[in-house]
Amino acid sequence: MEKEGYNRLETLQKIAHQQGTPVMVIDLEQVRRNYRRFQKNLPGVQIYYAVKANPAPEVVRTLYQMGASFDVASLPEFHLVRDNIKHLLPQEQQEFIWDKIIYAHPVKMINTLHELEPFKPLVVYDNFDELEKIKKHCPSAGLVLRLEVPNEGSAVNLSSKFGASQEDALALIVKANEAGFTVEGLSFHVGSQCTNFTNYHQALSLCAAVFEAAEEKGITLGNSRTGRRILDIGGGFPVEEYSAGAPRFEVLAENLLKQIQAIFSEEIEVIAEPGRFLVANAGTLIVSVIGRAFRHGKIAYYIDDGLYGTFSGQVFDHQLYTLKSFRDGPGEICTIFGPTCDGFDTVSPNTNDPQYPPGYLPRMELGEFLYAENMGAYTLASASNFNGFPLAKVVCLNH
Ligand SMILES: Cc1ncc(COP(=O)(O)O)c(C=O)c1O
Structure with missing residues (x-):
């Protein structure tokens, strides 16, 4: 049971503000x-x-x-x-x-x-x-x-x-x-x-x-x-x-x-x-939107973690993680790219493949946070520093 008065999403955002992103919060x-x-x-x-x-x-x-x-x-x-x-x-x-x-x-x-x-x-x-x-x-x-x-x-x-x-x-x-x-x-x-x-x-x-x-x-x-x-x-x-x-x-x-x-x-x-x-369900990753563009007629976001980092679980562990916004708003299909120079570094492509769905988010602003749950297993463990990008920080919650 979570403690009374504990607001998980508020806590995650507070940690992201304090620590910077990408940050993996382990409960x-x-x-x-x-x-x-x-x-x-x-x-x-x-x-x-x-x-x-x-x-x-x-x-x-x-x-x-x-x-x-x-x-x-x-x-x-x-x-x-x-x-x-x-x-x-x-x-x-x-x-x-x-x-x-x-x-x-x-x-x-x-x-x-x-x-x-x-x-x-x-x-x-x-x-x-x-x-x-x-x-x-x-x-x-x-x-x-x-x-x-x-x-x-x-x-x-x-x-x-x-x-x-x-x-x-x-x-x-x-x-x-x-x-x-x-x-x-x-x-x-x-x-x-x-x-x-x-x-x-x-x-x-x-x-x-x-x-x-x-x-x-x-x-x-x-x-x-x-x-x-x-x-x-x-x-x-x-x-x-x-x-x-x-x-x-x-x-x-x-x-x-x-x-x-x-x-x-x-x-x-x-x-x-x-x-x-x-x-697995004890780890939540928080990332920031670092760039935004229209690609092929759709909104595309660039975030500060990707397939070479914590999302490496999508490659090696064959799991897909859903990025969510901390705020409500009408959603739209979007593409989500990782931070590296490689085109393969695409976290959520804009595709019709049900096995590999596109992102679905309200319109995000630069600097806003996104989070993905159930990322505690085989994610950071297989992340690399490719292109010089640092690994996500780890913060452990003991509430
Ligand atoms: C020998 C061995 N034991 C245990 C595990 C953990 O497996 P799981 O995370 O599916 O519980 C693995 C995973 O590769 C393994 O190779």
């Missing part, structure tokens, strides 16, 4: 609400926040305080988490707790493995060469095997790049076992922004089959600390705010729980790696 209370919603609907599932979605240190600290663990996929992400949570640990636990982190990238650089080695990390693998590399450069690791699962209909496909095939899975477990590793469990990713819940159901059945095949070979997968097998159900949990009619998380969670209870024994430790679900 940490919304991050907490998302976390609680996930926990409430998937009780007992430990959340490993996928840092890549939004690596703002305040987000990492907020989620740690809520009880989250973390999914990192590079050495800088690993250090970001470590640096931000070490000092938050209670005095008696100053030793860093390494099972708070899973290194979820199945293919790691050799220097990364060397740096991870002293921490006895939990790492993901999905191929034979990686196993060799881990054995040589990070023999203290605990392993999670990632499986290739259907990514049908998800906004971002990951299965073309990662995941052991069902045919290879058993051999990879046997080989790891022979090399002296503990395979602590299985993981998968159904593709990001997964609205086709069948992907999850097929992935769970596949995991059950691989656990069973290993058992038949006399290998029991298990977490060396808890004795329980890890079932890492990955990310993909969809953000409803992106599009009308998106399926509800509650429905997915209920089905997931039912299936997990039906096909796995109690010795299972279920973890998940949500990224966008925790942060």
